[in-house]
Amino acid sequence: MGTRLRRDGHKKSRTWALLFVFVSVFCIIFFAAQGRFQAPVLAKSVSTVAAPFEKAISWVGSQLRYVTSNIWEIATVHEQNKMLRNEVDQLRIQNLQASEYAAENARLRALLGYKQAAMQFDLVAARVIGREADSWSHMIVIDRGTADGVKENMAVVTEKGLVGHVIEAGPNYAKVQLILDPRSSVGTLVQRAESRVVGIVEGDPANPTMPRMINVPKNADIEEGDIIVTSGFGGMYPKGLVVGIVSSLENDEAGLLKIALLEPAVDFQKLEDVAVIVNSREAPPEPLKTPVQTPGTETDPAAEKKAQEAQAAGGEEAVQQDAQVQAGESD
Amino acid sequence: MKAFLKWALFVLLLYVLQASLLPLIAFHGASADFLLLFAVSFGFIRGMRLGVLAGFLAGLLQDLLSGTFLGMNTLTKMLAGFIAGALSDHVFKEQMFLPVVSSVIAAVANYFLLAVLMLLLGYRFNLLENAEYILLPLIVYQLVFSYPVHKLTRQVNEWVAQEGK
Numbered sequence: 060m061g062t063r064l065r066r067d068g069h070k071k072s073r074t075w076a077l078l079f080v081f082v083s084v085f086c087i088i089f090f091a092a093q094g095r096f097q098a099p100v101l102a103k104s105v106s107t108v109a110a111p112f113e114k115a116i117s118w119v120g121s122q123l124r125y126v127t128s129n130i131w132e133i134a135t136v137h138e139q140n141k142m143l144r145n146e147v148d149q150l151r152i153q154n155l156q157a158s159e160y161a162a163e164n165a166r167l168r169a170l171l172g173y174k175q176a177a178m179q180f181d182l183v184a185a186r187v188i189g190r191e192a193d194s195w196s197h198m199i200v201i202d203r204g205t206a207d208g209v210k211e212n213m214a215v216v217t218e219k220g221l222v223g224h225v226i227e228a229g230p231n232y233a234k235v236q237l238i239l240d241p242r243s244s245v246g247t248l249v250q251r252a253e254s255r256v257v258g259i260v261e262g263d264p265a266n267p268t269m270p271r272m273i274n275v276p277k278n279a280d281i282e283e284g285d286i287i288v289t290s291g292f293g294g295m296y297p298k299g300l301v302v303g304i305v306s307s308l309e310n311d312e313a314g315l316l317k318i319a320l321l322e323p324a325v326d327f328q329k330l331e332d333v334a335v336i337v338n339s340r341e342a343p344p345e346p347l348k349t350p351v352q353t354p355g356t357e358t359d360p361a362a363e364k365k366a367q368e369a370q371a372a373g374g375e376e377a378v379q380q381d382a383q384v385q386a387g388e389s390d
Numbered sequence: 391m392k393a394f395l396k397w398a399l400f401v402l403l404l405y406v407l408q409a410s411l412l413p414l415i416a417f418h419g420a421s422a423d424f425l426l427l428f429a430v431s432f433g434f435i436r437g438m439r440l441g442v443l444a445g446f447l448a449g450l451l452q453d454l455l456s457g458t459f460l461g462m463n464t465l466t467k468m469l470a471g472f473i474a475g476a477l478s479d480h481v482f483k484e485q486m487f488l489p490v491v492s493s494v495i496a497a498v499a500n501y502f503l504l505a506v507l508m509l510l511l512g513y514r515f516n517l518l519e520n521a522e523y524i525l526l527p528l529i530v531y532q533l534v535f536s537y538p539v540h541k542l543t544r545q546v547n548e549w550v551a552q553e554g555k
Contacts, residue, residue, distance in 0.1 A: 077442065077472070084446075084465045091460035092511050102454040109402060109455055116410035124414055189409035189455075190416075195504055196458035197419065200409070227457060234457040239419075241513050264508055265515035267523060268418050327419065 103229045106200070110188065110232035114202050117188040121331060180297070181338035182216075183207050187330050188232070197237040197262060199223075201333060209233045212295050214336045220301035220324030221245065221289060222333050233335070238262065238270050238302065239327060246292035247272060247302050254280040257290055260302055260321065268327070269306065272319040281319060283307060297339045393550045400546050401448050404428055404539070405455060412531075420524050422531035423497070424539055425452050429467040430496045431489060431543040433474025434481070441478070445471025462507060466500045473499075486537065493536030494529055501525045 090096035132139070185207075189200035203209050205228050215222040215235045223237040236243050241262040248257045256279040258272040275281060285305045291298030303321035311318055404424040412421040425448045433441025449467030453460050474492065481488055501524065505517060 073439075080442075080446070081465070081468070084461050084468065088459060088461035088465065088507060089511070096460070098454065098460065102457070105451065105454045109406060112402065112406045113410050116406050120411045120414050189406075190413040191409065191456035191458055195462070195508055196456070198457045200455075236457070241508075263515070264513045265520045265523075267420075328416065 099227070102227065106227070106232055106234070107229045110200070110202070110204075110229070113189040113200060113232075114186075117186070121186075124331075179340055180336045182334040183209060183337050184332065184334050185209075185215075185233070186332055190330075195264060196242070197223075197239040197267065197327075198226075199235045199237060199330065199333075201233050201235055201335070202231070203335060204229045204231045204233050206230050208337045209335050210337075214296045214300065215333050216300060216336060217325050217330070217333055219326070220303070221296065222325055222327075222330070224295055225335065235333070237327060238323065239267055245296055245302060246290040247287050248290040249281055249305075250286040250288045250301075251280075254285065256281050257292070258287075258319070260287065263320075266320070268323075269320050270303065270323060272305070272321060273311075273316070275317040275319060277310070277315060277317050279317065281305060281308065281317065285319075287319070287321060297336060392553065396546065396550050396553075397444070398447075400542075401425065401428065401444075401451060405448075405452060409456070417527040417531075418523055420527040420531070422535045423500070423528070424535065425449065425463070425467060426470055426496055426500055427489070427493055427532065427536055427539040428543055429470040430474045430492050431540040432547075433471040433476075434478045434488065434492070435544060435547050436475070437478050438472060438475030441471035441475030442468055443471070445469070459507075459511070462504060465507075466503050469503065470496050470500065489536045489540030490533060493532040497528050497532045498525065501528065 087096055183203055185201035185203040187199050188202045191198040199222075201209075201215075209225060209228050211225050211228055213225045215224060221238060223235045223240070223243060225233045226236045227234040238245055238260060239262045241264045243262050245260040246257070247260045248255055256275060258275040260270050260272050263269060263271045272287060283305050287302045287305065289296040289298055289300040289302060301324040303323040305319045306322040307320045309318050309320070310316075408422065408424040412424075415421065429441070429445035429448055432444040436444070445467035446464055449462075449464035452458075452463040452467070456463075474496075501521070505520070508515070
């Protein structure tokens with residue numbers, strides 16, 4: 060009888076203890092979500108230990124992907140070559156137009172005395188070694204940390220656009236919150252010169268592949284296909300980084316605002332290499348140059364040869380001029 | 391202590407595989423949750439008390455490593471270990487369909503619990519639309535990996551038990 064009572068007592072106290080733990084963890088979730096509770100030391104220690112393992116396994120994964128993609132590329136190389144040649148032709152035409160616009164832009168800037176606004180970034184290249192499989196939050200782990208100059212709140216990009224920002228940096232790793240995460244918010248604007256509508260891009264828990272731009276007035280000039288870039292407001296993300304393209308527009312529940320669903324510029328499904336912006340500053344204007352064309356793929360080989368000759372002659376003249384200047388200085 | 395370290399290493403290995411290798415085959419960012427499968431298998435094999443503890447520690451490790459909402463995985467994995475452990479006396483553990491069926495039930499329960507927590511945290515979304523993106527691929531992945539993870543957990547359990555003798 061006594062043993063049975065003791066066993067019942069143990070069971071009861073165990074149930075209470077379990078209930079206490081459940082309630083405590085439940086409360087921790089809410090405190091942590093509001094930023095009132097964190098475990099930075101524990102998280103950093105565990106992540107520092109796990110990072111080398113993640114690096115090793117992700118290396119194996121990247122090798123596997125490399126082999127399979129190579130086999131696929133070999134199988135489709137002929138068709139791909141045709142498509143690339145077409146694309147090169149189209150891009151050359153676009154490039155000529157862009158050079159014209161750039162020259163015009165430089166003339167107009169000089170005319171107005173406008174301050175050069177283009178930014179130059181110091182980047183640290185990093186490899187993605189881990190990714191959270193949880194679909195409610197979107198985080199990646201990269202193989203660069205404080206030892207490489209990576210710090211919290213630095214923007215992370217690829218050549219296509221914005222990826223997210225660093226939320227935790229350890230000595231050999233950093234955790235990056237993607238722009239798809241519902242906790243992320245990025246100050247943005249529409250790139251189109253006539254529009255320049257500002258809004259905030261945040262992750263959408265309903266559709267984890269497409270972030271949304273909120274706080275857009277209902278009568279704002281924003282259309283499907285508009286490119287959305289960072290506004291630079293808030294200071295975390297430098298201005299002008301591409302975030303995505305407006306895929307569709309819908310009305311806010313309250314009816315006063317619009318929501319734009321974005322197709323992200325970065326393909327988050329194939330995120331392997333990223334770059335952390337460790338420093339950004341205003342860039343000096345670059346001189347305009349004719350792009351070098353790949354031998355065998357020139358749009359107009361004769362024109363290309365002439366351009367090369369002219370460049371070479373220009374170079375010789377410049378060397379002669381330099382020599383004359385030096386001679387003059389020594390006199 | 392030695393047994394605990396072995397289990398810790400196994401859980402870490404599962405997490406690293408989940409975080410580093412599974413994204414290669416993920417569908418819209420969703421892939422299998424190895425630690426959920428582990429919590430359920432461990433609960434079935436070792437009972438409720440240890441199932442809760444294993445779920446708690448595995449979930450905490452996932453929360454700390456991934457940088458997600460702190461406590462979310464701790465709570466859901468602890469519950470998974472608790473329920474699997476509570477049911478462990480009523481099921482025939484050798485059957486193959488046990489881990490397969492329980493993986494689907496655990497994935498659905500885990501999804502709805504997380505969805506409720508997200509709603510309580512103030513995030514608004516359409517549950518049905520979201521389930522289509524997240525829950526369906528998750529169920530498929532859990533089905534595929536449930537048996538291998540259960541088998542591995544059982545093997546580690548036997549290995550730890552043999553070493554302890």
